[in-house]
Amino acid sequence: MTPVRAPALTEMAATLCFVLVLLIPCAAAGLALINAGLGRFRNAAHSMLSALCVVAVAAVVYFGIGAALQGYAGQPAFALHATGKDWNWIGAGRFFLGGLELGGWSSLAALFGLMSVGVAAIIPLGSGADRWRLGSSCASAILFTAWTYPLFAHWVWGGGWLAQLGFLDSGGSGVIQVTGGLTALSITWILGPRRGKFNPQGMPSALPGHNAVLVLLGCFLAWLGWIGLNGAGVILFTAVEASRTVLVAVNTTLAAGSAALSVAAITRARFGKTDASLCANGWVAGLAAVSAGCGVVRPAAAVIIGLIAGGLVVYSVEWLELHLAVDDPGGSVSVHAVAGLWGLLAAGLLAAITPGKAPWQWLTQLIGIATLLGFVLPLTYGLNWLLNWLSPQRVAVEGERQGLDLYELGAGAYPDFLTHNEDFWQR
Amino acid sequence: MNQISMKILGFLLLLCGWIIILAAIALLPSQLSQISFVLMALGVEVLGLVFVSRAHLISGREGR
Numbered sequence: 001m002t003p004v005r006a007p008a009l010t011e012m013a014a015t016l017c018f019v020l021v022l023l024i025p026c027a028a029a030g031l032a033l034i035n036a037g038l039g040r041f042r043n044a045a046h047s048m049l050s051a052l053c054v055v056a057v058a059a060v061v062y063f064g065i066g067a068a069l070q071g072y073a074g075q076p077a078f079a080l081h082a083t084g085k086d087w088n089w090i091g092a093g094r095f096f097l098g099g100l101e102l103g104g105w106s107s108l109a110a111l112f113g114l115m116s117v118g119v120a121a122i123i124p125l126g127s128g129a130d131r132w133r134l135g136s137s138c139a140s141a142i143l144f145t146a147w148t149y150p151l152f153a154h155w156v157w158g159g160g161w162l163a164q165l166g167f168l169d170s171g172g173s174g175v176i177q178v179t180g181g182l183t184a185l186s187i188t189w190i191l192g193p194r195r196g197k198f199n200p201q202g203m204p205s206a207l208p209g210h211n212a213v214l215v216l217l218g219c220f221l222a223w224l225g226w227i228g229l230n231g232a233g234v235i236l237f238t239a240v241e242a243s244r245t246v247l248v249a250v251n252t253t254l255a256a257g258s259a260a261l262s263v264a265a266i267t268r269a270r271f272g273k274t275d276a277s278l279c280a281n282g283w284v285a286g287l288a289a290v291s292a293g294c295g296v297v298r299p300a301a302a303v304i305i306g307l308i309a310g311g312l313v314v315y316s317v318e319w320l321e322l323h324l325a326v327d328d329p330g331g332s333v334s335v336h337a338v339a340g341l342w343g344l345l346a347a348g349l350l351a352a353i354t355p356g357k358a359p360w361q362w363l364t365q366l367i368g369i370a371t372l373l374g375f376v377l378p379l380t381y382g383l384n385w386l387l388n389w390l391s392p393q394r395v396a397v398e399g400e401r402q403g404l405d406l407y408e409l410g411a412g413a414y415p416d417f418l419t420h421n422e423d424f425w426q427r
Numbered sequence: 428m429n430q431i432s433m434k435i436l437g438f439l440l441l442l443c444g445w446i447i448i449l450a451a452i453a454l455l456p457s458q459l460s461q462i463s464f465v466l467m468a469l470g471v472e473v474l475g476l477v478f479v480s481r482a483h484l485i486s487g488r489e490g491r
Contacts (some may be wrong), residue, residue, distance in 0.1 A: 202488060373472045
């Protein structure tokens with residue numbers, strides 16, 4: 001397999017990339033607002049504080065351990081020599097960003113990693129909303145940032161074996177969205193559903209989010225953040241000219257818009273009314289799906305990616321809840337894992353602008369998808385299961401009844417609101 | 428089969444699917460044979476996902 005080298009950046013490309021990286025925290029803020037709005041009002045402050053703490057933990061752990069394991073293309077790495085090929089498995093960098101060359105490509109890649117790992121670590125908070133302890137979510141973020149994320153990021157962005165095969169994921173549909181989404185799935189399985197979500201016969205009841213305005217504002221912020229994420233990713237990890245970021249912004253916007261419209265049309269046709277929270281989920285699903293191929297697909301293909309991502313979200317949310325009893329208040333599994341996997345496949349099928357694009361690109365994308373399902377899911381589930389075995393991650397019954405704001409923080413987000421206990425009536 | 432062994436079997440099938448793919452990339456020279464192995468391995472992974480999902484569904488029902 002051919003070794004992967006870091007692309008050479010012009011001064012203009014490096015400056016543009018730096019500006020785009022500074023937009024990435026908007027994606028984290030957007031996801032945090034969406035998760036808080038889709039949860040119940042008595043957990044709103046807890047949800048926002050959890051997001052802030054998880055981003056803080058992710059940044060520190062990535063600086064200490066994650067960046068060294070992720071490594072960068074062209075830098076030292078551990079490789080296995082098998083069947084006449086070198087399989088680049090894991091970075092061999094120095095801990096605490098030691099030896100980082102300031103001002104070069106690797107320092108921009110480190111900054112990009114520091115920002116994007118926080119976005120990925122926030123994703124599981126949506127699925128664990130209303131019942132995940134603050135300390136446990138931070139501990140889970142440590143495992144995610146120190147091991148799960150850097151390992152897969154090395155394989156794709158750090159010159160690892162998937163990059164050597166030509167796997168396409170410039171904006172992080174796989175590295176950020178699917179790794180976060182599969183961790184979210186593990187968390188819903190480990191925590192179990194919220195009290196009152198399913199009746200004894202297994203039928204789900206609706207527990208709507210408390211603030212649609214926060215959710216929709218989060219979508220606007222996420223849009224801005226994703227333009228930064230995708231634009232910087234394309235400059236750093238794809239050997240294309242910096243002017244391609246215009247196409248990236250166009251594709252990102254078109255995919256998000258078409259996904260939201262697709263959800264609006266489907267919910268209108270099926271339920272007679274447009275569902276605001278599902279439209280928000282659709283918007284983010286479009287963003288998650290287009291990230292993989294945002295720099296190499298034409299705008300018409302971005303619309304197709306978004307339309308299908310939106311449709312997938314509607315049916316996936318319903319299917320997971322009705323048939324698999326998965327209680328995912330923020331829709332993180334459908335939005336990030338399902339749409340992200342579609343985005344990876346779509347990048348292989350619809351990539352049209354890459355010079356020298358491989359005819360079997362879709363096969364390489366399938367290998368990446370199989371790696372996420374066959375390796376990353378068991379890994380992240382195992383780590384979180386171990387954590388839960390050492391210290392239960394779910395809050396006590398009293399905490400769920402009282403609300404996590406009062407139970408864990410001692411004060412609510414909206415002190416003037418009345419508390420309703422109807423979720424806990426005996427059925 | 429109880430839900431714990433179903434869960435373990437499901438995760439083992441997921442890992443097996445991935446290992447089949449690694450073996451296919453390493454050992455098979457032609458693209459066509461790689462495609463057939465990758466598709467079969469994805470089938471194994473889907474079966475693993477079904478087992479893991481069913482195991483959690485059963486444990487959820489027992490919890491209620």
